[in-house]
Amino acid sequence: MEQYRDFAFIYDELMNDVDYDKWVDYVEEIIKKEGAQVQNILELACGTGNMTIPLTKKGYDIAGIDISREMLEVALEKAEKEGVELVLLQQDIAELDFDVENLDCVLCACDGFNYITYDDDLENVFTKVHELLKPGGIFIFDISSYYKLSEILGNNIYGENREDVAYMWRNCFDPEENLVEMELAFFVKDEDGKFDRFEEIHQQRAYTEEEIIDILSDSGFEDIKVYSDFEFESPKEDSERLFFVCRK
Ligand SMILES: C[S@@+](CC[C@H](N)C(=O)[O-])C[C@H]1O[C@@H](n2cnc3c(N)ncnc32)[C@H](O)[C@@H]1O
Known part of the structure; x- marks a missing residue:
């Protein structure tokens, strides 16, 4: 993805x-x-x-x-x-x-x-x-920083519900590989007022x-x-x- x-x-x-x-x-x-x-x-x-x-x-x-x-x-x-x-x-x-x-x-x-x-x-x-x-x-x-990726973003879940955009963001930190995998699901309002959903997976390395x-x-x-x-x-x-x- x-x-x-x-x-x-x-x-x-x-x-x-x-x-x-x-x-x-x-x-x-x-x-x-x-x-x-x-x-x-x-x-x-x-x-x-x-x-x-x-x-x-x-x-x-x-x-x-x-x-x-x-x-x-x-x-x-x-x-x-x-x-x-x-x-x-x-x-x-x-x-x-x-x-x-x-x-x-x-x-x-x-x-x-x-x-x-x-x-x-x-x-x-x-x-x-x-x-x-x-x-x-x-x-x-x-x-x-390593601290931010491992401790703050770490294994946390975030979400926000704005007028035109909402998202859910779930993180998983792997301490062996020092990688955070971020699963992001977005909901974006289109011109008709309906919400389109899409997802991305991001990976960041904690150095x-x-x-x-x-x-x-x-x-x-x-x-x-x-x-x-x-x-x-x-x-x-x-x-x-x-x-x-x-x-x-
Ligand atoms: C958090 S954004 C920062 C964008 C911009 N520097 C800013 O401050 O708004 C990270 C950026 O890194 C880019 N990126 C990630 N991996 C990359 C790669 N291997 N080569 C080039 N760009 C990459 C993404 O496409 C994205 O635009």
Whole structure:
């Protein structure tokens, strides 16, 4: 069962509590703090362009990659409405194939790498990112923490009943494989007021901070910094989002 197919068309509605302006500001603060010179950005798992569009508006030259045709379709529709031109590619980042080198920055926001469930695949992406960056280029990404995936989302069940969309979301955490399987059932109101039902199964890998650092090091990155929850502090045991910043 594919991920981010029908879900793509309600993704933004369900993410409307996420403050993407704050996210963009935080990424720019990281760039500034690092003293990195950034004009071009390759954004991995860009989804519906929630970071891509505002960053383009700020004047960066950005290309976005995502595996989901539907997420990219929504990104393009939004960009057109806002008069922004986007460069988007449909691709599995586990087999990243991008032919522009000497990039200033590679970015991956909001869980993209949690969807890469095998260490080897993650190392392939990180190695390719290392190859694509210019010397001194900056790699910025975040993941949902091991704590969040194992303890908070863990084996929980969520549900919401909005006016036009309702969903049920059941999780199962496998501590041997460190995988959360998420069964999602959505009910979306159509033009006649009837609800269409569709389901998706998502799988996310829970990585520890140390695992990610090891894979980054094996991929050639040095001077790896880890922040948490949109601050410039080291992660605590109960931090939910870890930000990794490293240079080539
Ligand atoms: C939680 S969404 C984040 C989207 C966007 N970055 C944002 O902040 O709104 C995760 C995204 O990862 C993409 N994704 C998952 N696995 C992927 C893969 N192997 N290659 C490329 N994109 C992938 C999904 O299609 C989805 O758009």
